[in-house]
Amino acid sequence: MRKVVVFLSVLALLAIGCAQTGKKTGPSVKQEATATKQAEAKAEKGAKETGAPEEVAKETKPYATGEAETSACELKRFPNIHFDFDKYDLKPEARRILTEIAEYMKRCPDVILTIEGHCDERGSNEYNLALGWKRANEAKRFLVALGISPDRIITVSYGEERPLCFEHNEACWAKNRRDHFVFCRGQCLR
Amino acid sequence: MKKWLLFLLFLMVSPVWAKVYVDITSPSSARIGIALRYDGLSVKAFRNTLERDLMVYGIFALYHPMEYGMTKEEVKVAGADLYVTLDSSVLGNNAKVAYTVEDLSDGSVVAEGVLSFEVSQAVGAAHKVADVIYKVVTGNDGMFERRAVAVRKVSGGYELVLVDVGAMKYKRVAFFKRPALSPALSPDGKRIVFSLMNEKKDFDLYLYDLENKTIRKVCSTLGPDTAPEWAPDGKGVYFSGYLSENNADILYCDIATGKVKPIVRGISIETSPTVSPDGKKMAFVSDREGSPHVYLLDLSTGLSYKISSGRYDVSPSWSPKGEEVVYASLVNGGFHISLYNVRSYTGRVLFPGKDPTWSPNGDYILYVRSDGLYISPVYGSSGSGLRLFVGKWLNPYWR
Numbered sequence: 001m002r003k004v005v006v007f008l009s010v011l012a013l014l015a016i017g018c019a020q021t022g023k024k025t026g027p028s029v030k031q032e033a034t035a036t037k038q039a040e041a042k043a044e045k046g047a048k049e050t051g052a053p054e055e056v057a058k059e060t061k062p063y064a065t066g067e068a069e070t071s072a073c074e075l076k077r078f079p080n081i082h083f084d085f086d087k088y089d090l091k092p093e094a095r096r097i098l099t100e101i102a103e104y105m106k107r108c109p110d111v112i113l114t115i116e117g118h119c120d121e122r123g124s125n126e127y128n129l130a131l132g133w134k135r136a137n138e139a140k141r142f143l144v145a146l147g148i149s150p151d152r153i154i155t156v157s158y159g160e161e162r163p164l165c166f167e168h169n170e171a172c173w174a175k176n177r178r179d180h181f182v183f184c185r186g187q188c189l190r
Numbered sequence: 191m192k193k194w195l196l197f198l199l200f201l202m203v204s205p206v207w208a209k210v211y212v213d214i215t216s217p218s219s220a221r222i223g224i225a226l227r228y229d230g231l232s233v234k235a236f237r238n239t240l241e242r243d244l245m246v247y248g249i250f251a252l253y254h255p256m257e258y259g260m261t262k263e264e265v266k267v268a269g270a271d272l273y274v275t276l277d278s279s280v281l282g283n284n285a286k287v288a289y290t291v292e293d294l295s296d297g298s299v300v301a302e303g304v305l306s307f308e309v310s311q312a313v314g315a316a317h318k319v320a321d322v323i324y325k326v327v328t329g330n331d332g333m334f335e336r337r338a339v340a341v342r343k344v345s346g347g348y349e350l351v352l353v354d355v356g357a358m359k360y361k362r363v364a365f366f367k368r369p370a371l372s373p374a375l376s377p378d379g380k381r382i383v384f385s386l387m388n389e390k391k392d393f394d395l396y397l398y399d400l401e402n403k404t405i406r407k408v409c410s411t412l413g414p415d416t417a418p419e420w421a422p423d424g425k426g427v428y429f430s431g432y433l434s435e436n437n438a439d440i441l442y443c444d445i446a447t448g449k450v451k452p453i454v455r456g457i458s459i460e461t462s463p464t465v466s467p468d469g470k471k472m473a474f475v476s477d478r479e480g481s482p483h484v485y486l487l488d489l490s491t492g493l494s495y496k497i498s499s500g501r502y503d504v505s506p507s508w509s510p511k512g513e514e515v516v517y518a519s520l521v522n523g524g525f526h527i528s529l530y531n532v533r534s535y536t537g538r539v540l541f542p543g544k545d546p547t548w549s550p551n552g553d554y555i556l557y558v559r560s561d562g563l564y565i566s567p568v569y570g571s572s573g574s575g576l577r578l579f580v581g582k583w584l585n586p587y588w589r
Contacts, residue, residue, distance in 0.1 A: 124504035
């Protein structure tokens with residue numbers, strides 16, 4: 001009999017505990033559901049603006065958590081990534097920056113990225129335009145592999161036409177061999 | 191152009207070109223002495239242009255016997271080989287120049303003729319006489335009647351310019367804020383095809399009509415369309431473009447329809463096509479072996495092989511004579527112009543520079559250095575080159 005009383009008491013305590021937990025979490029769930037709806041609406045709007053398919057909206061669901069995200073989705077600046085002479089493969093540092101960019105783009109589904117590929121002054125304009133294009137597209141491929149829709153990424157090449165640094169030495173050339181990232185909303189370059 | 195139609199020309203060139211004073215293909219620093227004698231009313235623009243042309247050719251030493259009261263014998267002793275008499279007359283807007291080229295070694299007349307032209311066309315007339323003198327001396331055609339085209343990088347943008355190499359003058363034909371690159375003059379010299387960045391930051395091929403002064407987009411693919419080169423028939427251009435997003439391939443675009451077809455496709459970068467004068471072969475740049483090198487392609491078989499021997503080779507240009515290809519090669523950290531002979535399979539480094547293009551007669555190279563646009567004879571000892579213009583010049587093209 002005592003065992004039965006103890007079992008019933010434990011059950012009663014558990015029931016109270018669960019009810020209290022439910023009270024605490026109730027409003028948060030509602031809030032989160034509202035935020036998710038808002039994010040979905042925003043994502044849909046963004047998808048309409050950019051002509052991006054619905055998968056853009058799907059990307060947002062796990063990350064949309066309310067007003068804090070609004071400021072997190074301001075158009076951000078990321079550092080350039082750099083390349084060796086006549087190369088377009090991504091270095092570890094470039095992969096790290098691109099991973100951060102992918103996270104940001106997943107959080108902010110209405111953001112469109114333009115990747116500008118640049119080269120140093122050596123070589124011909126023509127070859128460097130093709131190389132700059134390779135550099136931009138290598139970064140794009142990496143982002144797509146991380147789950148970003150290719151429709152949200154525009155690639156352009158400036159070749160050697162927009163140097164950051166104007167001296168004729170390796171330190172300067174190294175700065176100019178880069179991918180530059182520009183974020184925008186809406187139609188951007190489309 | 192109408193003015194050129196009005197440009198009346200009566201050229202009576204002596205058919206005797208037997209004697210060649212200079213073998214332009216053999217290294218030599220000896221210059222041919224040209225004594226210039228002006229009679230009658232001198233047309234200043236004619237005289238200035240003629241003397242500048244002869245200076246740019248770089249193989250002449252000029253003598254002015256009249257300024258020093260020298261006789262033919264005296265100027266011959268001083269070193270002149272040829273005595274050129276230019277008898278000019280001007281009536282209103284029209285001018286006439288009768289010229290005679292005399293060999294001072296035996297007194298024979300090796301060329302003579304009469305040019306009638308509008309005074310405003312004196313520069314063109316002077317180019318004709320300069321080219322006649324060049325032909326007398328070398329046996330080769332002159333080159334100054336054809337214009338070159340190039341891009342000048344200026345504050346705020348890019349100028350597409352026509353260059354009168356002999357007169358050392360250039361004229362802007364268009365200005366763009368966005369990058370404009372790789373202009374190529376059509377075989378008839380009336381159109382320029384070039385690569386221009388559009389408002390979406392993508393490069394497409396555009397056509398500039400020099401007669402109508404109109405510009406229109408002619409070819410566009412999935413990526414930057416660059417490096418156009420006219421097919422010899424002038425109906426289409428070979429260029430570097432994208433049938434897929436991944437790699438630049440060599441493509442052909444029909445100018446009239448904009449239709450594009452592949453010529454060289456691969457998983458590497460293919461760019462900078464240049465076609466042999468007979469249209470049967472093409473040289474182009476590929477990084478299929480890791481770094482860019484120049485390859486030669488037989489357009490009928492599709493077979494290609496590497497012809498450049500440097501570590502990093504770009505910008506090939508096929509000689510109008512058909513036997514040689516020049517390109518820019520990275521040597522000891524700087525670009526040099528290199529030459530490859532497609533018959534002997536041999537190559538050699540010529541002089542510092544990049545973006546080479548041949549003169550229309552195949553005897554000179556117009557090219558770029560960081561401080562300007564230069565010209566040098568392909569053969570001979572002229573490593574220093576003649577700087578035509580200072581500034582930031584890109585992609586000269588002279589045919």
